[in-house]
Amino acid sequence: MKGVLEPRFRQRIGYQAGLLGGFAAMAAALLMMGNLGTSDSIAQRQQEDLVASLTQVIPTALYDESLLSNNLVITSSEGSATTVYRAVRNGQVTAVAYEVSGAGYAGEIRLLLGVDAGGKTLGVRVISHAETPGLGDKIELAKDDWILDFNGRSLDNPDDAGWHVRKDGGIFDQFSGATITPRAVVAAVHEGLRYFRVHSGEMLARIPDPATNAVTGG
């Protein structure tokens, strides 16, 4: 920038390298300290977030141990892994929660599904979706309580024919003008319950697993 005014040594490559290197070192040092000071509490906050969402689909009454301390990873035959969070009261698995997903109008809809030991739905919450605001987004609890309709449902309640939106002959309401979204959610929950039936053995059997027990939290 300054051309002629710059002292000679500044034009040396060593100076440039040193300068950038020095700043990089300084930055690294600063960030390291930052990381040191914050990493623990960040990890803790993240767990709190997870617990907060889990408690939405698993009532507090159902557990006396941390919801995070009894995780189970189920790997399907195709190799996809599902993390199952388990509520344990008095040493018994009383409920589980895991993620299910369906293909909505504009991409994947991810849901968290809570199921009690008897295979009854405790609650369903949307984790993420890309449905049209004002149309497909009524699946969010903040917008509409449609999602609460799943509470207490199970594979027998209703029967297979009932696990559809009304338009397709089922018992669940669709939204006016947007059938694809509720259709996808109903199908996803239905599928999730079947998944529970298939894997209930693994899920309900409590196999102490020290690795996943490592973290504890409020």
Added chain:
Amino acid sequence: MKLFRIRGGVHPEDRKHLAADQPIIDLPLPPLLHIPVQQHIGAAAQPAVQRGQHVHMGELLATSQGAISAPVHAPTSGRIMGIGNYPAHHPSGLSVRTITLQPDGEDRWSDKLTPCDDPFALEPAEVAARVAAAGIVGMGGATFPSAVKLNLRERYKLHTLVINGAECEPYLTCDDRLMREQAMEVIDGIRIMAHALGVERIIVAIENNKPDALRAMQHAATAFDMLTVTGIPTRYPMGSEKHMVQALTGLETPARALTADIGIVVHNVATAYAVHQALRFGWPLVARVVTVSGGAVARPANLRVRIGTPVSHLIDYCGGTDEATARLISGGPMMGQPLPSTRVPVVKGSNGVLALTAAEIASREPSPCIRCASCVSACPCGLVPLEMAARARAGDLDGTVKIGLMDCVACGSCSYVCPSSIPLVQYFNYAKGELAARQRSKHKQMETKRLATQRSARIEEQKRKKREAMAQRKRKDATAAREAVAEESGA
């Protein structure tokens, strides 16, 4: 004859019926003739007569200046009333140097004329020289000195002479009448020009809406093998030389080049007639046929008019115009220029005087361009007029050049069809003029820059000299002093 397709063009209502059946009449002399010294493209001629001098018809009034110029001759015998500024035959309303002649009514030809019995015996250069001396300029509208074009054989390998009898502008019938009434003379002029050019082929092209002229010319040409007279489709601007050449031969003249580059020269029928008169009788160009027409003219006519006759004289002869006159135009409605007043004189390039009514003009308030692309399909030059106009309007003149402004022949087809009545041609005229003005001022800037550096160099030089002189004097003084000291010490 096989014809080729040309792009674009329009079919304006030709309205030639107004004057087409009026034979050419000699217009009586007006009380005063105003003869501008510049009626052609190139340098203005230099007056060669004095005030008060008496001149004969055909006598030289002003001599041509330089390579591209044309002399001016007395259209009749009479006395020079003065040489001064007079309103020009030009839309600007500006005045130009004009020689005023008071006819003496005798119409006596000068005795210095040099008729020639056999022009074909003359050297081509001699033919051209006589045409130059006769002050003949292109009568098809461009007013380019014809002799310059006749000399093109020196630089180009020419093979064809095309005679432009298209007269594609609506209303105009002067060429039509000339061909019908004086076909033999026109053909003679054409052959003389062909002789001067040394071409082996001549094509006379006449638009199909002039069947009588076509027949007359074909009849007159039967004796001459090298001469083909052909009808061409009626479509404006068929008369534009580059397009006519393309329609006749299929050859396209390269941009920024002359038709001569492809071996072809184009002349107008009226020019041929003038050449005939100049060579056979030694008559310089002192009169021409003018069509007076338009809905506002009482009796449309084709008049043979002395150069310098005021336009008002023509109009009065035709019974005057009625109050419905919306516009007074020199030339045809497509490419003609509006005239600032009827005082201006007829010049060598005037082929028509039109008084049009508002209904004939059919112009409306301009409105925004709707990009209908009519102008694009109408343009015979393959330009995009709407964009050139938009750029000119936004001040992006370089942009207009980049997309072809300099290839525009100002034919007006685009404005003619524009449903938004946008004055496209005026935008182009403005842009061309503004660019030329910038070029001039840039040229001047370069010139002044050169002058300024010259001057500072000179001043620097003077200063240096002065310094040197001073230094020398000082040195001299110093040596003198030293010598004095040495002498002293030596003493």
Added chain:
Amino acid sequence: MAGVYRRIITDGLWSNNVVFAQLLALCPLLAVTGTATNGLGMGLATTFVMMLSGFAVSIFRSIVTAEVRIPVFVLIIATIVTLVDMSMNAWVHDLHKVLGLFIPLIVTNCAILGRAEAFASKKPIALAVLDGLMMGLGFTLALVILGAVREILASATLFSNASLLLGRHFAFLEQQLIADYRGFLLVALPPGGFLALGFLLAAKRVLDTRLARRAERRTAPDAPTMAGAG
């Protein structure tokens, strides 16, 4: 000297506003202005980073050479942003949840580097910090206005979720303007962001010319020769 400060303040807030005048920092501007609250949060975080980076760049301005200037400045900014990100995540976690996505974006907010280059690298520390503050506040202003306009048009609310960002005491900011508004979705979507900003800029232009004309009218009587200078 006071003039200099005044100048920096008016420049930053209005006449050389990052968004309205310099047309920088457009990405976060359009990306986060779904609601006024998001705009406010992003604006405040950016302001903080701008001040700090102005400070740091100004300190080191004399030892940096042209060749490595940009990498060094970027390094400084990135460090500050990462630190801010970490601290917010650790200590004001709720706020971080709202803004988390946008904070790394601050690094590439061209306005910050732009100011570092154009101002902080040439000026003493105090001025650089003030400039950072004012530019940041000007940016915040733009964010909040655009956010508010889009939020109102899209859903007839204003400052929704403000209490999440600012705490419960600011719940009063949250307004539902029209009871059962159907919602004009377009404004909330990307095209609406562009459109709203376009109309805002036009409105600013009208406002500016009005102000200028008024100023002109006021000065005109006593200083007729100055007419037109306003």
Added chain:
Amino acid sequence: MTELTTIAGPHAHEHNHVTRIMLLVMLALAPATLFGMVLFGWPAVLLFAVTVVTAVLAEVVCLAIAGRPVKRTLFDGSALLTGWLLAMTLPPWAPWWIGVVGALLAIVVAKQVFGGIGQNLFNPAMVARVALLISFPVEMTTFVQAAGLAGNAPGFTDAIAITFGGAAQPDAFSSATVLGHLRTELTRGGDVAGALSGHFDPWALLLGNTAGSMGETSALLILLGGLWLIYKRVISWHIPLSMLLALAALATVFHLIDPGRYAGPVYHVVSGAALLGAFFIATDLVTSPVTPRGQLLFGAGCGLLVYVIRTWTNYPEGVAFAVMLMNACTPLIDHYIKPRIYGRTRRGEPLSYPDASGDDA
């Protein structure tokens, strides 16, 4: 006299002007519009009126604010035509405010802020349609079965309730468009043949006996109107032809590859707004290229995009999007595709001189 000299030539003009062009287009649209009104009854008439009136009023207000000559500009008829075309693409029973908001979007946002007629970059009616579709998908995708001819159309009072009162549309009437139906069925895993059996009758589509907007239902009348416009030289044949050809060609290719997933060319050409788009919308003079070759490219682009959008995106109908996308390409097309200038090569260099000796031979 002095005033005369300021006008350059030419001093003659063709008797053609903007108002005449717009009137001819409206004339060409009129049969299809009237037929649509008969099909869909009073609600369609009311919506049409509301849209057109709003468009014209918006134009007046904008012109007045901008200080332009209101009378002269308004009477060019373009605002009326924009409102008209917009109304043709709306669900005929949509509530009044759809028409109002649409007309405002078209005239204010898509046209007047750009400077009014001729200055806009995007087709105003299509901007409005797309913006409405995105903002109000429910209203914009609720169609009714063409019913007027069957005699059980709502009376005038019912119509007022439907258009202005927000009365729910009787379910008995509501129906999906053919395109929407196919899309839904394909999403549910059905195949083309199954989805279209009983739903797709090209003759019904041509004659208009189907659900859709007014511009979609009377394909035959639209086609005739468009051909008449070509005959009257208001539009050139390049855009309609290349658009329909491109659409049909793509449909044919994919239909041959997998008839189960891809519907055939007849389906694509006669259903939806393909014909309206090809003859009346893509041909909008202002927003399409000015050279014939550019227009061919533009039309082909429209056809391609219509097919792509109908087949692989979230939207069952893509004419409006395709036209807008190609509008965006128009300046580039005009920039790169220009007529060849007389005496120059396509690249703008002067032609090279033909060898003079060659001519002698």
Added chain:
Amino acid sequence: MGEYLLLLLATVLVNNVVLVKFLGLCPFMGVSSKIDSALGMGFATTFVLTLAAVASWLLERFLLQPLELGYLRILTFILVIAAVVQFTEMAVRKLAPALYQVLGIFLPLITTNCAVLGVALLNVQEDHSFIDSMLYGLGSALGFTLVMVLFAGLRERLALASVPRAFTGTPIAFITAGLLSLAFMGFSGLA
């Protein structure tokens, strides 16, 4: 092969960096008044963006992940990007001075073209493979170039239009960008 094409198409059209992801808007508005400069900027960005996507993937894979240095991600990425840009700037200045004049201050600003860092970070977030990362970078850059050039064409026409004074310049440019973005919504769901 097909899926790569799909990824490329999706990044160019559906998730267009500028119109949908809101990245790289400053150069988008700044260097788009002429078609030629838009093309130049597009190419410069394409070069930098693709290079940066590749470099950052390598960094992430071979430095940050093995050493668990996630918190240095922004820092290292931006450092590499800045260096690539600075290098490009010097090279363009030396090798194509005309282009340099056109691109003016925007070459250094590619550093802060959020698209570059944004794409690098998104690559990490989406856990892209090496090829995917490269294609994602390339696709984003092509999408950027595409809309830049389209937009430049539109703006060249705007420059000749008689836009009301309140809207001339940037306001109408934003409105145009809005309509362009509206048109691009037609691609949603594709791929």
Added chain:
Amino acid sequence: MHELEMLSALFSLTTLGLVLGALLGLAARHLKVEGSALEAEIEALLPGSQCGQCGFPGCGPAATALASGGAPVTLCPPGGRALAEELADKLGVTVDLAGVEDKPVLVAFVHESLCIGCTKCFKRCPTDAIVGGPKMIHAVFADACTGCEQCFEVCPTECIEMRAVQPTTQTWYWPKPAANDIDDGRGIAA
């Protein structure tokens, strides 16, 4: 564990910095661009009559000021609008040229009856546009006069008049059509 991680962080980032810095330094050396050609280019564009109407002592300093951004592109009256456009293009700035009207071109004209042959004007004219000698009537060669008015200012008898150059039929051209085809909407509040 922690120490190792910290060291590796420090080390890797520092190395990265060092390497990149060195690369940039190398690049800067090998891709160096020689001096500012801009100033020379700008000076070449300026009229070069050193008339000083711009407020700078001549075209050279004016070019310096322009190159450094210290002067508006509209500074040079003789250059007029065309020059301003060219400069704006060169410098990559946009200017509103609406205000820069080309003023009518003026040239000096010496009233012969009043000229006393003092040669003051002759000495001042930067382009040698004035011809004449001591005690002789001076005349202006209009084609070389830039209209800088320097002679006008020094003439003791005020015999020099600045006259607008009149168009001729050769230099006249059609005016730009009045913009009434498209009212620019300038009536809007702005």
